[in-house]
Amino acid sequence: MTTLLTHQNRVAVVTGSGRGIGAAIAVALAQRGAKVVAVDLQSPSATVAAIGRNAVGVAADVSDPNGWATVARVAEESFGDVGIVINNAAFYPNHPIEELDLDTWRKTMSVNLDAQFLSAKQFVPAMRRNKWGRFVGISSNSIGLTVKGMSHYIASKMGIVGFMRGLANDVANDGITCNAVLPGLTHTVATEAQGEEQRRATWQAQAIQRFAEPEEIVGPILFLTSDDAAFMTGQALVVDGGQYRVG
Incomplete structure (x- = not known):
């Protein structure tokens, strides 16, 4: 099979790319010809x-704005101007409202939503000069579902949209275009701990009726x-196997 080089000469930043969906995105962009800046809390050496x-x-x-300044510096030194930003990194603890504290609320918002703003502040100027750019924020189909204990997470993911x-x-x-992608539950390390009954409740x-693979x-x-x-x-765009239905 011949892979189309649809992203040749593009420089892409992918956050949360150490594993799961982020790693799959980074690899796929590279297969399409992009130069990839893979970002995570610890350098994602396996993805690289x-x-x-x-x-x-x-x-x-x-x-952290300083984190984005570092990403921009490394990208420029390695490949040049960034044209594609995929904000995939996420923080998603489960806490019912009685247990949800302000620090957890703020961390959820800063990782999931502030990062979208900070990346735009960092990379929009170069995209404007080059008259081309792409932002994709990874939201979640949970914004349209009845998921308990995730009010903070759902608020942050709705904010991305x-x-x-x-x-x-x-x-x-x-x-420059800006869009959101809303995945459903995907087969990653984060979902492996779920029991068979919980999995089937999601599939039904x-x-x-199965979890998505990151590549999907x-x-x-x-x-x-x-x-x-x-x-x-x-x-x-909702990518969840038909779980989140409009209407």
């Missing part, structure tokens, strides 16, 4: 090794970050 010379790893806290829609209005005339609410979330992201999606912005 899987890609090879077209990737560089960065250890950074995406809730709102921020992408608002940012799209600000940057559209410069060839879906048209496709990648397709819409490849599309949204390509030239093919130049007229698509401010949108939220």
